[in-house]
Amino acid sequence: MSTNPVRLPIKRLDPTIELPSYAYAGDAGLDLRSSEDVTLEPFERRLISTGLAIAIPEGYAGFVQPRSGMALKHGLSMANTPGLIDSHYRGELKVIAINLDPREPISIKRGDRIAQLVIQQVPVVSLVEVEELDETDRGTGGFGSSGV
Secondary structure, three states: OHHHHHHHOEEOOOOOOOOOOOOOOOOOEEEEOOOOOOOEEEOOEEEEEEEEOOOOOOEEEEEEEOOHHHHHHHHHOOOOOOOOOOOOOOOEEEEEEEEEEOOEEEEEEEEOOEEEEEEEOOOOOOOOOOOOOOOOOOOOOOOOOOOO
16 A cells, blocks of 8 residues: 655754665665764663754654663663654754663764654544543453453
């Protein structure tokens, strides 16, 4: 199934940084790169610049998520995963990175892929306050109610 791509204006705040790209056809996330050299000590978190700003269209949002390879191999994650970018935000994209490895620092070099950006359509909802909610099979069960 082919869909029309969403037009995403992007501005390089750092003219030498590589634009985000998909690693493979059909990928959901565009790889974001660091625009600075950073070393994260075990359990340290830091705001890392990407050198980019984007204009997400109305009705969409950006979700910045960890890259699975970096998470598995080095313990690199994000303190606020996923990071949410609203459609009206026009500032620099930054990643709140955290080193979850208890022993080894993570060295991030300028140009390293540190996170991925997923653009998704998000509806505007209209809250309707009610006295009772409809009944379902699940009901109020949560937090492991379906078994482990």
